[in-house]
Amino acid sequence: MKIIGFNASPRKNANTQSLVEAVLKGAESKGAETRLINLNQLNVKGCQACEACKKDLGKCFQKDDLSPLLKEMAECDAVVLGTPVYYYQVSSQLKALIDRFYCFVNFELDPETWEVKEIRAFPEGKKFVFVTSRGDVEETKTYPELYEHLQNWLNAVLAGMRPASTEFINHYGSMNMKDAAKENDELMEKAQSIGASLV
Numbered sequence: 001m002k003i004i005g006f007n008a009s010p011r012k013n014a015n016t017q018s019l020v021e022a023v024l025k026g027a028e029s030k031g032a033e034t035r036l037i038n039l040n041q042l043n044v045k046g047c048q049a050c051e052a053c054k055k056d057l058g059k060c061f062q063k064d065d066l067s068p069l070l071k072e073m074a075e076c077d078a079v080v081l082g083t084p085v086y087y088y089q090v091s092s093q094l095k096a097l098i099d100r101f102y103c104f105v106n107f108e109l110d111p112e113t114w115e116v117k118e119i120r121a122f123p124e125g126k127k128f129v130f131v132t133s134r135g136d137v138e139e140t141k142t143y144p145e146l147y148e149h150l151q152n153w154l155n156a157v158l159a160g161m162r163p164a165s166t167e168f169i170n171h172y173g174s175m176n177m178k179d180a181a182k183e184n185d186e187l188m189e190k191a192q193s194i195g196a197s198l199v
Contacts, residue, residue, distance in 0.1 A: 001027075001031070001032040001033065001077045001078070001198075001199055002032070002033050002034075002035075002075070002076045002077055002078075003024060003027050003032050003033070003034045003035075003076055003077060003078040003079070003080065003195075003198060004034070004035050004037065004069075004072060004073055004076045004078075004079055004080070005020045005021070005023065005024050005034065005035065005036045005037065005079075005080035005081075005082065006020070006037050006039055006079075006080065006081050006082060006094070006097060007020050007036060007037065007038045007039065007040075007082050008039045008040075008081070008082060008083040008084075008090065008091045008093040008094030008097065009040070009082065009083065009084045009091060009093070009133075010040045010091065010093065011084075011178060012038060012040070012041075013178070014084075014133075014178040014179075015084070015133040015171055015174045015177075015178060015179075015180055015181040015182075016082040016083060016084050016131060016132075016133045016171075016181075017036075017038070017082065018179075018181045018182050018188070019082060019131045019133065019169055019171060019181050019187070019188070019191050020036065020080050020082035020131055021036060022188050022191035022192050022195065023080050023129050023131065023169070023191045023192070023194055023195035023198075024036060024080065024195060025192055025195060026191065026192035026193060026194065026195025026196040026197075026198075027078070027195040027196060027198050027199055028195075029192070029195075029196055030196050030198075030199035031199060032077075032078075032198065032199045035072075037069060039066075039093040039094070039096075039097060040093050042064075042065035042066060042069075043064050043065045044064055044065060044066045044093070044096050044097070045062050045064045045066070045096075046096050046099055046100075047062075047096075047099040047100050047102050048062060053102065053103035054106050057103070057104070057105075057106055057119065057121040058071075058074065058103060058104055058121030058122070059071070059103060060100055060103040062100070066096075066097065066100055070100060070101075070103060070104075074104070074121075074122055074123060076126070077126060077127065077198075078126055078127040078128065078129070078198045079126060079127075079128050079129075080128075080129045080130075080131065080195075081094065081097075081128070081129070081130050081131065082130075082131035082132075082133075083131070083132055083133075084132070084133050084134065085132050085133065085134035085135075085150065088143065088146035088147060088149070088150055089150060090132075090150075090154075098157055101122070101157075101160075101161070103121075104120055104121045104122035105118065105119070105120050105121070105122075105160070106118075106119045106121075107119070120160075120162065122161055122162070124161075124162035124163075124164075125162070125163070125164045126161065126163055126164060127163060127164050127165045127166075127167075127198050128158050128161065128163045128165070128166045128167070129166075129167045129168075129169065129194055129195070129198070130154055130158065130166065130167070130168050130169070131168075131169045131170075131171070131191070132154075132168070132169070132170050132171065133170075133171040133174050133181065134170075134171070134172060134174065135173065135174055135175040135176075136172060136173065137172050137173040138170075138172040138173070154168075167194045167197075169187070169190065169191050169194060171184070171187060
């Protein structure tokens, strides 16, 4: 079994990466082959809306470090996506990755019924884990509707990948403490347990 993990934090070895690594460690304990990708270290372009992928669905034609990783992701059995929460949204590094998922989907219009048919090249049935880390404490009353909007958006993104299962690991109250997740034994154990359950 192959599992790929994406750390979309600009900080290396901080909370998001620690939790993604814990998930991968749990999977490795059950014999899975894992790989961690630090998106901030790559040469990544945003989606250019060139539409070239619609002629060869599932292939991104951008010439950067991300295109081969999209292919690798499609071939893995499970995917771990980790991001800090900035201004109630995912990091720009993760948004760039998600925008590039566009290469996996196309839409065709039936000229007789005018119904739009969705065609997806991303294999369905994969397992997904989504890790988020944010500075606010869990009980915060600050703009709860914005956090709800973020959760709804993440659910919509993952639903579009037609997963077999989806797990969320949410880390709260980290502020600028890069080791806060590592010091939370319960959360780290949960992350490893979820990783083991992927296998």
